[in-house]
Amino acid sequence: MDWTALLRLPSTILLILAVVALMFTLFQLVALRQRLDDQQRLAAVGRAVLLIAGFAITLLLAGMGVALRGYRLLSEETPVVEIDARILSPQRWSLVLHWPDGATRRVEVAGDAWRVEAVVLKWKLPAMLAGLPPLYRLDRLSGRYDDPNDEMHGARTVIDFREAGGFDLLDLHKQYPQWVPDVDVLFGSGVFLPLVDQGHYTVSLMRTGALVARPDEATVQRIAQPF
Structure with missing residues (x-):
């Protein structure tokens, strides 16, 4: 094999x-x-x-x-997570994360927007031609402020998606590169969208390794409403 x-x-x-x-x-x-x-x-x-x-x-x-725990194979566009947002107080939000396997998780973030980041592994050409697609693992979710001054002085919230103490493919490649010899590049990909009350968002990952975030139609209308 x-x-x-x-x-x-x-x-x-x-x-x-x-x-x-x-x-x-x-x-x-x-x-x-x-x-x-x-x-x-x-x-x-x-x-x-x-x-x-x-x-x-x-x-x-x-x-x-x-x-490989936590990594998934990428298709043309792979669903990553769905996010439902509820406001708790100004610049304080409750988010419910819905994973493709049906699992859910509730978290709280501070800021004006949410941001999701993932680690993506792409293979060298021979492996890609053999049909081996890229891999990804969600890394973190965080709050983001519109005003850089708020970003510097406001409360910071970061949710780590990695398993505590778990060994990771990134660590394996760094410590024993000969074990995973056909890796072309390991890089991070991130995306963010404004938070609105009762907002619903979907996040997916393209085969290129780029994260894509989309609000539903009702959320688009709420984002467009003047403050």
Whole structure:
């Protein structure tokens, strides 16, 4: 199997395969010990080779399975999140986030607009020609002020979408670039829109890696209303 094909598999399957590879490695360890006890040196060498190979495969599968958590494959335009906004007080908002898998999350932000940022991974040409699409992971949501002076002195609110203490594909690429050799570029993409009471917004990600945000028709009308 080409290594890029592993990225098409869900992280759960990769972790299951890592467990299978670990069991194979442990079996080879026991067999190696038996060959050494029986002084079968040639057979022991063969078992040692299989042991090393099994251990390396276990690390690769486990590392990829853990690092790919939170990443999704990009199609032409992939839904990322829907946002419903309610005002709590001037420049203070309650947002309900709706994920494509049906999960929801309620957060509060300060400012005049919301901003969503994502980390996008794009592959080099050979991998892209092989049909491997870019990957993305939402990084954070924050409040944004229209006035730069408010931005400097107002309350700052940032919601981190990363799992606390979780290993990440970005970390894997930085520490072990040889494990993910066909990466062309890792970059950030962000988008923001004004907040209005009872506003509804959708955020999607293009295959190019650009985030796109759209308010619904009613929200567009509210944004256009003079203050």
